[in-house]
Structure formats: C-alpha cells, structure tokens
Amino acid sequence: MIKVLISGINGKMGQILSGCIAEDENMVVVAGIDKMPDARQNPFPVYETFSRVIESVDVVIDFSRPEALPDILAFSSKKNIPAVLATTGYSDQDKTMIANASAHIPIFFSANMSLGVNLQMELSKKASEFLGDKFDIEIVEKHHNQKVDAPSGTALAIADKINEAFSGGKQYVYGRTPDVRAKRDVKEIGIHAVRGGTVVGDHDVLFLGNDEVIEIHHRAMSKHIFAEGAIRAAKFIHDKPAGLYSMQDIISGMKIVSSIYAEDENDAIITLIGVPHEPQHIADIFDALAKNSVNLDTISQAYPQDGKVDIVFSISSSDIEIAKSVLSEFDGLRYDCVTDITKLTIEGEGMQRQFGVVARLFSALAADHIKTYIMTNSQTRISFCIGSKNTTKAITAVTQAFGL
Numbered sequence: 001m002i003k004v005l006i007s008g009i010n011g012k013m014g015q016i017l018s019g020c021i022a023e024d025e026n027m028v029v030v031a032g033i034d035k036m037p038d039a040r041q042n043p044f045p046v047y048e049t050f051s052r053v054i055e056s057v058d059v060v061i062d063f064s065r066p067e068a069l070p071d072i073l074a075f076s077s078k079k080n081i082p083a084v085l086a087t088t089g090y091s092d093q094d095k096t097m098i099a100n101a102s103a104h105i106p107i108f109f110s111a112n113m114s115l116g117v118n119l120q121m122e123l124s125k126k127a128s129e130f131l132g133d134k135f136d137i138e139i140v141e142k143h144h145n146q147k148v149d150a151p152s153g154t155a156l157a158i159a160d161k162i163n164e165a166f167s168g169g170k171q172y173v174y175g176r177t178p179d180v181r182a183k184r185d186v187k188e189i190g191i192h193a194v195r196g197g198t199v200v201g202d203h204d205v206l207f208l209g210n211d212e213v214i215e216i217h218h219r220a221m222s223k224h225i226f227a228e229g230a231i232r233a234a235k236f237i238h239d240k241p242a243g244l245y246s247m248q249d250i251i252s253g254m255k256i257v258s259s260i261y262a263e264d265e266n267d268a269i270i271t272l273i274g275v276p277h278e279p280q281h282i283a284d285i286f287d288a289l290a291k292n293s294v295n296l297d298t299i300s301q302a303y304p305q306d307g308k309v310d311i312v313f314s315i316s317s318s319d320i321e322i323a324k325s326v327l328s329e330f331d332g333l334r335y336d337c338v339t340d341i342t343k344l345t346i347e348g349e350g351m352q353r354q355f356g357v358v359a360r361l362f363s364a365l366a367a368d369h370i371k372t373y374i375m376t377n378s379q380t381r382i383s384f385c386i387g388s389k390n391t392t393k394a395i396t397a398v399t400q401a402f403g404l
C-alpha cells in the first residue's frame with residue numbers, strides 16, 4: 001500500500017485526487033496539507049504545515065501553489081520521500097530549486113498530467129520539425145475563471161517542446177497588445193490565455209502557413225484525467241532512485257515493446273511426446289525432475305489429443321544428461337531434446353493495448369527465416385526460444401520491427 005500525502009488537499013484538484021485514491025486498492029491518503037486546513041471535511045488529518053505531519057508517508061503529491069514549493073522540498077529531502085509536483089506557475093528560480101532537490105530525491109514534475117496533452121506536445125514538436133520556419137506558430141489556451149496563473153503551465157511546456165525543434169531559437173510573445181505596432185517575427189511563438197466559466201483546460205497549437213492552417217487540439221473534459229495521471233506518476237516514482245522524472249519517462253515505458261534481452265544463451269529444449277493425459281502421471285515426471293534438481297524454465301503444454309499430450313520445456317544445457325536419465329526411468333516415455341537454444345524476452349507496457357504484437361514478432365523473425373521453439377507470454381512480455389546461432393539476427397530483426 002503506497003501512503004500518500006496530498007499538498008493542496010482542500011483545493012479542486014486535491015479533493016478530486018483524494019476521491020480517486022480512495023478507489024485505488026494500492027494507495028491510501030494518510031494526510032493532507034493546506035493553507036486553509038479546515039476549509040473541508042476529510043477522512044484523514046489535514047495540517048497547515050509539514051512540521052506537524054506525524055504519519056509515515058511514501059510519496060507527496062502537490063496540487064497547490066508555487067509558494068508551497070520550499071516546504072515540500074524541505075520535507076521530502078529531509079525524510080527522503082519522492083514528490084510528484086503538479087502545480088504550475090513556477091519561476092525559473094523555483095525550477096532550479098526542483099532540479100537541485102532531484103539530485104537527492106526522486107521528483108516527478110509535469111505541468112499537465114494527462115496522457116493526451118503529452119502526446120500533443122510530441123506531435124507539436126514533430127510538426128515543427130517538419131514545417132520549420134515556413135509556418136507561424138501560435139498557442140491558445142482556455143481555462144476556468146478560478147485559475148490564477150497565466151499562461152498555463154501546459155502552454156509554456158508545449159512552447160518549450162516546440163522550441164526544442166528550433167534548438168531554442170524561438171521567442172515567446174504573450175498575447176498581442178495595442179502598444180506593439182509591428183508585424184510578427186518568424187521567430188515568435190505567440191502564447192494566448194483565455195479565462196472564463198468552468199472550462200477544464202483547452203490547448204490549441206496552430207501552425208499558420210500560406211493558405212493553410214494545421215491545428216492540434218486537446219480538450220480536457222474533466223479534472224479526473226489530471227488526478228489519474230498524478231496517481232500513475234506517484235506509482236511510477238515511489239520506488240525510483242533520485243532524479244527528475246516527467247511524463248515522457250512514463251510514456252516511453254508504455255511503448256508496445258520497450259526492451260528485448262537474452263535471458264539464457266545456453267539452453268536446451270525437451271519435448272515430452274504423447275504423454276498420457278493423466279494429471280498424476282505428469283506430476284510424477286515433474287516431481288522426479290525436481291527431486292534431481294533439474295531447473296525448468298519456459299514450459300508449455302499443447303491441447304490433448306486422443307488422451308495424449310505434448311509438453312515442452314527449456315532447461316540449462318548443464319542439466320541435459322541428468323534430465324535424460326530421469327526421463328528414461330519412465331517406461332514408454334518418448335521425448336526429444338534440442339540443444340544450443342537461446343531464450344529471448346520482449347517486454348512493453350503497450351502490448352496489453354495493442355492487437356497483433358505476436359503477428360508482428362513472427363513476421364520479423366520469418367523475414368530472417370528464424371524458427372521459434374517455445375513461446376510463452378503474459379500481458380506485457382513474450383518469451384521465445386530460438387537456435388543460439390540466430391540470437392544476434394533475431395535481436396536486430398525485433399529491434400527494427402518495433403523501433404527500439
């Protein structure tokens with residue numbers, strides 16, 4: 001159970017966040033901090049200052065004001081507690097303070113915790129790289145009438161991302177005012193803030209060219225997306241080493257396939273052929289292997305046919321002779337043994353949201369005529385055994401197929 005302290009608990013985001021955490025079986029809010037501690041009823045203690053916190057805390061999540069930053073960093077640094085900073089409106093000095101603290105504790109900072117906006121930032125950067133200086137760039141953000149900072153932290157983060165495509169060569173122009181009577185310069189990124197009503201948060205990035213306009217829109221429909229993003233961030237950093245983390249770290253971990261590695265490069269595969277489909281008989285075989293300290297790895301069983309079943313598993317090459325002698329003790333047991341096998345594993349959070357990952361894997365291997373012997377999978381990983389001579393070829397093929 002991850003124990004959370006929410007800073008800014010009595011604000012709009014603090015309340016939505018504590019409601020979302022109450023629904024999460026792996027997290028609990030143990031305390032809150034707020035400048036107005038009695039403004040709301042909460043089912044946990046709320047303090048005005050960090051010095052009064054007596055609860056054990058695993059992670060701090062902050063949705064408050066930039067003024068709270070020094071106390072949050074002091075508390076987190078002193079107790080070595082990771083912090084998720086979601087507040088916006090930080091000054092350059094605040095950002096330096098955050099960077100310095102991240103040398104000692106894990107800090108996750110994002111002006112916008114929604115996945116969609118972070119994708120919008122990436123798309124805007126890509127569009128900028130493609131369009132270059134041929135298109136003028138303007139960012140328009142709209143927020144509710146309670147928001148105190150302008151422009152939004154998100155608009156600034158989008159501008160910074162776009163500016164990376166221009167090696168930092170863009171200048172930010174905030175709004176357009178009557179005192180400036182001059183045409184816009186190509187180096188400008190115009191940033192405009194609109195405030196009113198209950199708008200949760202709109203961000204529009206406009207690329208304005210000759211006779212054509214490209215717009216990349218994002219609209220937040222509820223504040224829950226920010227709360228869910230902050231929860232994801234807290235789970236992500238609560239056991240990480242010191243460092244400064246962002247949504248990009250989460251997104252790259254969500255790729256369909258984020259890594260491939262060889263687990264065992266000197267394996268053997270044994271196939272038990274047509275074993276009677278009787279649980280006790282099968283249990284006896286594996287019991288005998290276990291009693292002789294044969295360590296089984298990837299194991300898979302085919303669907304039984306006519307009361308017989310094939311079972312395949314991998315073992316270390318050093319266990320082959322002992323395994324063969326154990327199996328020969330079972331009357332009539334047929335088996336096949338292949339040596340010089342490598343087990344490769346691919347992993348990626350995004351696999352669970354994507355169809356056709358196995359098809360893509362097989363196609364990549366097929367293009368290089370690489371045969372697989374056993375394949376097993378979970379929601380986020382696929383392990384497969386191939387001939388050891390194909391290890392490098394297979395890693396290259398998969399790396400290219402999944403853009404690793």
Ligand SMILES: NC(=O)C1=CN([C@@H]2O[C@H](COP(=O)(O)OP(=O)(O)OC[C@H]3O[C@@H](n4cnc5c(N)ncnc54)[C@H](O)[C@@H]3O)[C@@H](O)[C@H]2O)C=CC1
Nearest residue numbers: 008010011012013034035064065068086088111112113226
């Ligand atoms: N990163 C993200 O995805 C998002 C960031 N935000 C940002 O989070 C912040 C809070 O937003 P809301 O909840 O809408 O604001 P809010 O005004 O409703 O709540 C702020 C809360 O912080 C408290 N507070 C003010 N100064 C404090 C201090 N020095 N120490 C402790 N508590 C203090 C206030 O009493 C209030 O309860 C804003 O900066 C906003 O821009 C909001 C939504 C999403």
Ligand SMILES: O=C(O)C1=N[C@H](C(=O)O)C[C@H](O)C1
Nearest residue numbers: 088111112147152153154201
């Ligand atoms: O204050 C808000 O509400 C929001 N603030 C963040 C920002 O300034 O970018 C994120 C989101 O747009 C909502």
